[in-house]
Amino acid sequence: MVPPTAVAEASRPRHEIDSVVVRFAGDSGDGMQVTGSQFTLTSALAGNDFATFPDFPAEIRAPVGTTFGVSSFQINFGSQRIETAGDSLDVLVAMNPAALKVELKNLRVGGTIIADVGQFNDRNVKKAGFVANPLEDGSLEKYRVIKIDISALTMEAVKNSGLSKRDGLRCKNFWTLGLIYWMYGRDRAPTVEWLNKRFGAKRPELATANIAAMNAGHAFGETAEMSGEMTAFTVRPAEIAAGVYRTISGGEALAYGLVAGSQLAGLNIMFGSYPITPASPLLHILAGLKQFGVTTFQAEDEIAAVCAAIGGSYAGQLGITSSSGPGIALKMEAIGLAISTELPLVIVNSQRAGPSTGMPTKTEQSDLYQAVFGRNADAPLVVLASRSPSDCFETAVEAVRLATKYMTPVMLLTDGYIANAAEPWLIPDLAKLKPFRVRFRTEAEGFHPFLRDPKTLARVWATPGTPGLQHRIGGIEKAYDSGHISYEAGNHQKMTDTRKAKIDGIGNDIPEQGIEEGERTGDLAVVGWGSTYGPINRAVYTMRQKGLKVSHIHLRHIWPLPRNLGDLLKGFRRVLVPEMNTGQLVTVLRSQYLVAAEGLNKVNGQPFKISEIEHAIRTRLEH
Amino acid sequence: MVPPTAVAEASRPRHEIDSVVVRFAGDSGDGMQVTGSQFTLTSALAGNDFATFPDFPAEIRAPVGTTFGVSSFQINFGSQRIETAGDSLDVLVAMNPAALKVELKNLRVGGTIIADVGQFNDRNVKKAGFVANPLEDGSLEKYRVIKIDISALTMEAVKNSGLSKRDGLRCKNFWTLGLIYWMYGRDRAPTVEWLNKRFGAKRPELATANIAAMNAGHAFGETAEMSGEMTAFTVRPAEIAAGVYRTISGGEALAYGLVAGSQLAGLNIMFGSYPITPASPLLHILAGLKQFGVTTFQAEDEIAAVCAAIGGSYAGQLGITSSSGPGIALKMEAIGLAISTELPLVIVNSQRAGPSTGMPTKTEQSDLYQAVFGRNADAPLVVLASRSPSDCFETAVEAVRLATKYMTPVMLLTDGYIANAAEPWLIPDLAKLKPFRVRFRTEAEGFHPFLRDPKTLARVWATPGTPGLQHRIGGIEKAYDSGHISYEAGNHQKMTDTRKAKIDGIGNDIPEQGIEEGERTGDLAVVGWGSTYGPINRAVYTMRQKGLKVSHIHLRHIWPLPRNLGDLLKGFRRVLVPEMNTGQLVTVLRSQYLVAAEGLNKVNGQPFKISEIEHAIRTRLEH
Amino acid sequence: MNVVPERLTAKDYATDQEVRWCPGCGDYAILKAVQKTMADLQASRDRTVFVSGIGCAARFPYYMETYGFHTIHGRAPAIATGIKLANPSLDVWVVGGDGDMLSIGGNHLLHALRRNVDLQILIFNNEIYGLTKGQYSPTSRVGTRSPSTPQGSVDLPVSALAFALGCGARFIGRSIDTEQKHLPEVLKRAHGYRGAALVEILQNCIVYNDGVFADITESDVADDRQLYLEPGQPMLFGKNREKGIRLNRETLSLEVVTVGQNGITAADVLVHDEKNKMIAHMLALMEPPEFPVALGVIYCAPEVQSYETGLLAQVTEAKAKGAADLNKILRSGHTWKV
């Protein structure tokens, strides 16, 4: 098929810019997430670097036109390296008054508002909480406001499609997308392809109508009428490493990473989970990867989910479970069993705002305490954190490696932001990853279930079904020398020490901590973990440009910590730890190294802005 | 009734000694716990200070004669202040070979063994794991061994009681008790009274037989035959504060303290629990205190137990729940709800050895991490720890005070040692305790459910049934100004900060940290919490006698910490933290105050010995 | 002079909070029916409590102008038990979805029913997890395709009502979200029952499971697929109430018969006896297409002492045994003076 609009490109002069932040905002039913991901895709194909931030309402489908029903999708794309979804908006697409109401505060002064005036009727304006129509009352004069009756123009564009009025109006997101495509000189072909694939077979009229709407929006940009108000831009491809790329969300990267890890270990996966926001995507994606020997079990609750995973590991598969904060809390008793019986287990925790139910759709990093400390008794395990959607892949592989090599539970921390956001990813060649095949115990000679590898201290993995190795394990303390139940005092000390030594020893099997940006010594080390990577990195970079002696250190291994971290931190005059919690990593660092690390804490369900971290760096170094 | 043996007292010369450690050890079915508590009672009545340590097997009733079925009871009593149950034994009563096998290692060189030779037959000797009869093979020559055929003598003593052979033999613990009573010049009358009360109504023949056995044992001591081998001792009354005393176990003190607290608060108690070792005694005791407006609910599991307690608090009673480590882990998600809805809740955690099932009957202090950090999200609560059985009373009252005044969950840490041990207790006059009556909200004017006291930051407590105050609460984030659901970014920050500030602020409402023993500055501060009080205190005392500049600081308030603690610690050159875990309080202290505190860790299910702590102090101060 | 008591209307039981379900969700209808029930009962707003877990259904308390507690997933029956024990004079309703009550919350439901706590427990059964975006639930039929079961679910669903009977429930009823006359009647019966009363409400999730009950509720099939039970009345249904349920006393199974055909007379049709537990079992399990769905009060055992009544009687009994003097108790038993 010939791209229907290939001709129109470059027919008018375009301004060249480095990067742009656009946010599509509308009602939950307006299809903003689809719009955003289509735009992401074409940005990727245009060679831009980018980062995205989908922002959902808590309700499945809140009543139309309400502020709490606003759904939006933010993308930052550019010809330079993009680290975050952007601090403030250059362009805000507001499909209705509520969207404007909610998102306006994020728009930079002088930024552009594209508003569907067709939706700014009295009722909607009032519903959004405005006293008067903001498009009319002069309250937006700090911005460039482009008023278009997108609703009407969409209806016009699809009038021959045979769709009902309701269905026709639904195409307005694609009309808008067409307009934005024009603004940034994007190719519509991939979206046409996508629409045909999505609707083609079952409801071709929907594909046709949406394509028509998109083309109409695009043409609208092209036409002279708007030329005074609207500018077309060019954003050149970014300079990024050569290779084959795709976009990837945190959920996908996790799923692929776990599957890749299981293949490197030579294991099938027994995945037990119970739905919970924002952890469910991993369940959904893995459910579609059964061809890799993945069994997905939607359990009756989180406890059963982790227990089934433990049962899976006991029986010789890789047990994995996943949830978010409240669900992870429920799993802790069972995780203690996996620690005590020394079975491999990967626990993925997609953190969300708490305490309790909190704000399920908002992000937070507040489960570090729970991960490191949140169990009864001395019960150490491994804690890893991924820093971005694509980083989830590597972190997941590392989680599988450590879980199987050390016969231990590994908690992998991600968060709502990472789970939902997407970014471009240089696809790795899996053939080049180093395998770490599991060796099950089969020799009966000298066997007992708590025999240990003298180096790793990992116990043997002997699975039911192995001839002659029948044995019993359980959560009661076990004799070091036989694995039988033991209440002997000295033995418990030895076993406790051994469990601790095993986990501590992993510090020697993980890379030394490196520096993301800056020198190995200096005035200020900014230490982060998880999804704060982007804003910290960009802020440190910028402040270094300004001559400040600041460096960025970002932890993947939270427990045990990299063996050189203490020394590294001592090379800096001050240590700052930005976290989306009230100060959790900072507690760990202070206790481990007695460094006077201070926290920079943000707990409002939103990622850090670059400027917030820049500001914090500046104040720390001006004192 | 005239005490049957009052005449015999003081008829022979007695050696005077300061303190003695005796351990009664026998089969689970041998009644060692009863023997021990009777001996405790008479020691109390004799005016001695004392401390006890009951040590149970894990099995309900292990097969007779096995080492894992040995049950023992240790008591340290004296005319001086007694802080612990004693490091090593002066007297070991071994009712069978297994008891000797298990407990011999605790006997000091030169100590006395009283053995029932009637049980040292080949079969039992072998079952206990001896190759030869230790009473015969010279292996005990470092000790004074007193061999008595207690079994036969008991049978002789009860032969006219009409009891079956089996029941008759069961009296041998009272025969032994009689002998020990003679050794330490004890009055048998209270035990006679107890036996009559216990069996009098239903099986008077059992009372008679046991009394006969006790008297026979006593008479046996009196008789000339043993005078060469056995010595009678006098242990003078200790100098202790004047007043009325009783013995009290941790479980009792907790129950009474919670009831006292509820009375001071003017509330009834809704207690939800699920049985678990060693937490069950609290359930059992409270179930017998219903006259105080205590409802005890044995729930289907720990989650339901805490939820019912939360429901109770919501409805205007004092919700309390109790468990041990694994059960507490299960409660964490619900505790988060209580934190989020800001309801009072007392959670009693009787710690035991872990991880997982661990060693349920052995003590440990390894749930401090879980208490302070063990929940999803930023979810601070109050953590208290009691230091001894009697201290549970005060700690429980304090827990109720803070929970109700600050509308917050309070975790009270105790442990298996405290729960089971007993000590003398100067009974407080409850009329003298300061009430802290709860004021429920009743005014509708200006009401919303998250209205706060500006000083404590506690929210109002408005219970269902109050006219005009109907409202909704839940675990989703709430608007600071109305209590309605809110996903607003700034609001979540404010609420998170407020929840933290409320708990932090409690630091100003608790006593400043004092010093238990020693000066406010010095070379070494030994900082403890919980049941390590006794050995630390005694060790510090002894080392101070030797001129070392060491002080003992003992925390009741673990979170928030007393406001002056940081300054206090800075007054010492070194800080040592003995804990029955791998180093949990030490982590908290290091992170909070950046003091180079070091741990002294013991994780073998046994309390610290005084000598272990003395040794640690010495090595720290000799460097 | 008579003071005319102020009558509360259904609206008086609505809060000022914006209702946040998807437009068209069956939960709206249930909300309306419950508010009507409240008005019919003239329920005291400040002595009524709605307790829920988590889920779309569990948002319910926010919309009731009574006391309300939106708790955590699956635990509402346990929390409600605590509330009832602490204050038995409160009128406590428990609300949850099929996931909340039968998946994560199954154990608490079992024990609340077994103990016979005086609660009204409403399950909004939409055979799906609504709030978490459409995964299959324990009541989903075999073959349900959902994000977590792209190839279709393979596990057998549980019947809320058969489960309840197995747990020892003494009152079970069933209705449909949109049945604005019938639903309040069932709810009132549940309310009147002293003990645990469970009501299953078939609820349409328009977004993730639209039409899952269409085979029961669509107007063209409704008459043939809905059996309204009335105590003491024959089990008739169908457009002209020509169909009936007959008990085959040999096989102990139910059959659909048509009165007037094959010699079937009105006398052959089973008369509803709310107290017959075995029949209740069979009625609870009736499913289309073979059978109509049984609606109304399916089982109502004679009242026995409810749990909180029994437990609190022990507190009263203990109190009656003499003044509760803790000082005295502390000093009882062996004490000594120094």
Place this chain on the structure above:
Amino acid sequence: MNVVPERLTAKDYATDQEVRWCPGCGDYAILKAVQKTMADLQASRDRTVFVSGIGCAARFPYYMETYGFHTIHGRAPAIATGIKLANPSLDVWVVGGDGDMLSIGGNHLLHALRRNVDLQILIFNNEIYGLTKGQYSPTSRVGTRSPSTPQGSVDLPVSALAFALGCGARFIGRSIDTEQKHLPEVLKRAHGYRGAALVEILQNCIVYNDGVFADITESDVADDRQLYLEPGQPMLFGKNREKGIRLNRETLSLEVVTVGQNGITAADVLVHDEKNKMIAHMLALMEPPEFPVALGVIYCAPEVQSYETGLLAQVTEAKAKGAADLNKILRSGHTWKV
């Protein structure tokens, strides 16, 4: 030449670990019966797994010379489900007490039964919490005095088997600890059933609940209080098998009759049909003194696909659709080259 296969005896299924139950505990008898069952089945020791929760009963795996997993309280059915999903060729037995399975573990039991996971699930019902020293359990009778209920329990007990049927269990059976002939037979039937098979074993806790089943097991009453069910056989019991169970088809309830009295003939006695769920319900609930206790296989529905079979078929199906090449999947969809 024929190789005579080595036959394993009951002893070959015993471990070298000292058994740590109280002397006289009913668990010893069950252990013996299970070891005999294993020998009868010539079960492979290394393909058999015993999974348990926590409790006296749950110590069971330590004494079986097979694979064994002593897990945590209440979770054995969930862990066993994971084991079976990971390796369906294993023969998985689940063991737990009444507290383990019906109190904290009720939800997992419900779902393992509903899903029809191919497990043999044994509940050692002693109507008490043994390991934690004697508190009452969900199967304890009303009025049970225990450390936590000094005034007697007030809540109604749950029937393990009625509960199981309500959950959708397809195989339920019952026996008694000391019945060394009967118990292995029931266990073998359970073993042979492909799907979840639940067996309740009445077990005497000599320390905390001694004689709680005396009204069933004491030799002077046993004949009158034990009904041994045989498929296709009339339900007769009593010293001379003179008593029988009759179904009153009007009230749908069971009655005890004496053959030869009041005109009752053998033909009046109900014949056991393992497939009749309604009868199974009634049999499960029969209790002394009015009734004998039903023993044997009470219900055995026709086999349907077990959960793990269905779920793993989806894995197989997915695999059949082509080689699983992750590199390829990563590169499918929209990619671009830089």
